[in-house]
Amino acid sequence: MHPLLGQFLEKWVWPTAPGAGGALFRRRITEEKCLKGWEVALHSSLAEIEKGLASGTDDWQRRVALGGYAGEGVQMSIKQMSAQLLSVDLTEQEKYIDLQRMRARQVWDECKHSKLHAEVLMAKGWIKDERELLQNSAAHTQPLPAYFGLSMMFPHIHPLARAAQHYFVEAIACLGIAAYIHLVDDPMTLHEHLSQRDEELMHFMEGKYKIDTYCTTPENQKPVEDTLDFLLHRLRVSL
Amino acid sequence: MPTLKINHERCTECRMCYVACRELNLNAVYVSLEPLHRLEIDPHKCTYPVCTVCLAYCPAEGSIVEAESGRWVVPPPPDIHRWWLKQATGL
Numbered sequence: 001m002h003p004l005l006g007q008f009l010e011k012w013v014w015p016t017a018p019g020a021g022g023a024l025f026r027r028r029i030t031e032e033k034c035l036k037g038w039e040v041a042l043h044s045s046l047a048e049i050e051k052g053l054a055s056g057t058d059d060w061q062r063r064v065a066l067g068g069y070a071g072e073g074v075q076m077s078i079k080q081m082s083a084q085l086l087s088v089d090l091t092e093q094e095k096y097i098d099l100q101r102m103r104a105r106q107v108w109d110e111c112k113h114s115k116l117h118a119e120v121l122m123a124k125g126w127i128k129d130e131r132e133l134l135q136n137s138a139a140h141t142q143p144l145p146a147y148f149g150l151s152m153m154f155p156h157i158h159p160l161a162r163a164a165q166h167y168f169v170e171a172i173a174c175l176g177i178a179a180y181i182h183l184v185d186d187p188m189t190l191h192e193h194l195s196q197r198d199e200e201l202m203h204f205m206e207g208k209y210k211i212d213t214y215c216t217t218p219e220n221q222k223p224v225e226d227t228l229d230f231l232l233h234r235l236r237v238s239l
Numbered sequence: 240m241p242t243l244k245i246n247h248e249r250c251t252e253c254r255m256c257y258v259a260c261r262e263l264n265l266n267a268v269y270v271s272l273e274p275l276h277r278l279e280i281d282p283h284k285c286t287y288p289v290c291t292v293c294l295a296y297c298p299a300e301g302s303i304v305e306a307e308s309g310r311w312v313v314p315p316p317p318d319i320h321r322w323w324l325k326q327a328t329g330l
Contacts, residue, residue: 011300011314012298012314014320015294015295015314015315015319015320016295016320017259017290017291017292017294017295017296018289018290018291018292020292020295098258098262101258102258198251198253198298198299199251199253201298201299202251202253202255202298202299204298205255205296205297205298206255208295208296209255209258209259209296212295213259213262
């Protein structure tokens with residue numbers, strides 16, 4: 001296991017509140033499903049960064065910033081998070097009110113991502129202002145089907161499906177950030193990622209909390225496992 | 240018994256501690272009536288070290304400390320968070 005993953009597990013994954021009804025379920029899915037995906041994603045991030053650093057220029061940082069702007073820009077984020085808010089049925093909103101509040105707050109969190117990428121592009125002199133990005137297709141195109149809302153439509157629409165995405169995917173974000181901080185000493189790239197460290201970890205904690213708190217019955221555990229399987233399939237990880 | 244307090248130099252005000260504490264109906268974490276409306280922990284309602292729920296889900300390193308010693312308890316040190324492993328493995 002890579003030391004960055006080991007450190008992440010020890011500090012943030014294994015600690016659990018006493019009496020948390022879903023804790024043993026979370027440990028099982030972590031060991032059986034998540035760890036392999038996290039390891040693959042971390043090595044992929046490290047390899048990408050090392051390849052960029054070995055290129056001898058900083059153009060790779062420009063591409064990362066443009067890709068980040070396209071992948072998590074304002075329009076994408078509002079659409080994604082709005083769809084997540086809609087996944088809780090009216091009759092269940094009282095039961096899942098904390099999930100709703102967390103998602104509403106995340107609309108703001110997500111919309112801020114694009115600013116960090118734009119700041120890198122401006123500070124490095126690649127653009128004069130954010131308006132220029134409107135004319136740059138690289139800042140608005142990305143390979144995922146999310147532009148049509150497909151990436152947020154899990155095969156199992158359930159209020160707790162998002163918990164699996166928070167737990168599994170945000171951990172990947174945390175590990176990617178750890179990889180950048182570990183390997184890159186460029187101040188603007190550090191700014192781009194360090195600013196996100198606590199926020200992504202907070203979203204990971206949302207998932208961890210929801211699984212520990214709500215996934216106490218087979219009925220509530222199934223949508224989380226289904227979503228994890230879907231996410232692992234997208235990563236092409238076979239268990 | 241040690242008590243907990245928020246370290247405002249590290250806290251990001253994400254409110255995970257507030258949500259988790261309220262879920263258990265302890266309500267020891269509250270929003271203070273001061274201009275910044277920061278989160279605080281009421282030592283009279285908090286049952287630490289019996290309950291450590293706020294520590295388990297806080298994402299900001301060092302943002303909750305033991306008031307008496309100043310010890311950082313986020314992320315929770317092993318002596319605080321290993322209960323469930325012990326329970327599961329019998330160690």
